[in-house]
Amino acid sequence: MMLMRHWQIKEGSDCVLCSLCTIESRDHHFFACPFALSCWDLLNIKWDCSLTISQRFLIAKGEFEGPCFMEIVVCAAWNIWKERNELIFQGKVPSFSRWKVRFQHDLLLHQFRVKQSVVQPLLDWSSTCFT
Numbered sequence: 001m002m003l004m005r006h007w008q009i010k011e012g013s014d015c016v017l018c019s020l021c022t023i024e025s026r027d028h029h030f031f032a033c034p035f036a037l038s039c040w041d042l043l044n045i046k047w048d049c050s051l052t053i054s055q056r057f058l059i060a061k062g063e064f065e066g067p068c069f070m071e072i073v074v075c076a077a078w079n080i081w082k083e084r085n086e087l088i089f090q091g092k093v094p095s096f097s098r099w100k101v102r103f104q105h106d107l108l109l110h111q112f113r114v115k116q117s118v119v120q121p122l123l124d125w126s127s128t129c130f131t
C-alpha cells in the first residue's frame with residue numbers, strides 16, 4: 001500500500017503497544033491504538049478514523065483549540081513511534097509517562113523554530129496541557 005510505505009510501517013505484524021492483537025497499520029498505530037488514544041486525549045485532539053487521512057487532519061485541526069497543530073501532531077506521533085521502536089529494538093516497555101515527558105521536551109524545542117508570534121501561545125498551551 002502506498003500510504004503504508006510513506007508512513008514506514010510494514011503491514012502484517014501485531015501492534016506491540018497494546019494487547020489487542022491487532023495488525024499494525026498506520027490507522028491503528030497512530031490513531032486507534034489505546035496507547036495513541038491516551039496521547040491524543042491528553043492533547044485534546046480527536047481523530048475521526050472514518051475519514052480519509054487528509055479530511056481527518058483538516059477536521060482535527062479545525063477543532064483543535066491551540067497553536068501549532070501540525071508541530072504538535074508530528075511531535076506526538078514521533079514520540080509514539082519511538083515508544084514502539086524502543087520496545088522492538090531495546091525491549092523497553094512502552095510508557096505513557098515517558099511519552100509525555102519526551103513529547104513536552106520536544107515540543108518546547110519548537111519554540112526556537114516557530115514564528116515569534118506563536119511562541120507564547122505555544123508555551124501557554126503546553127503549560128495548560130501538562131498541569
Ligand SMILES: [Zn+2]
Binds near residue numbers: 015018020022033035
Ligand atoms: Zn495497538
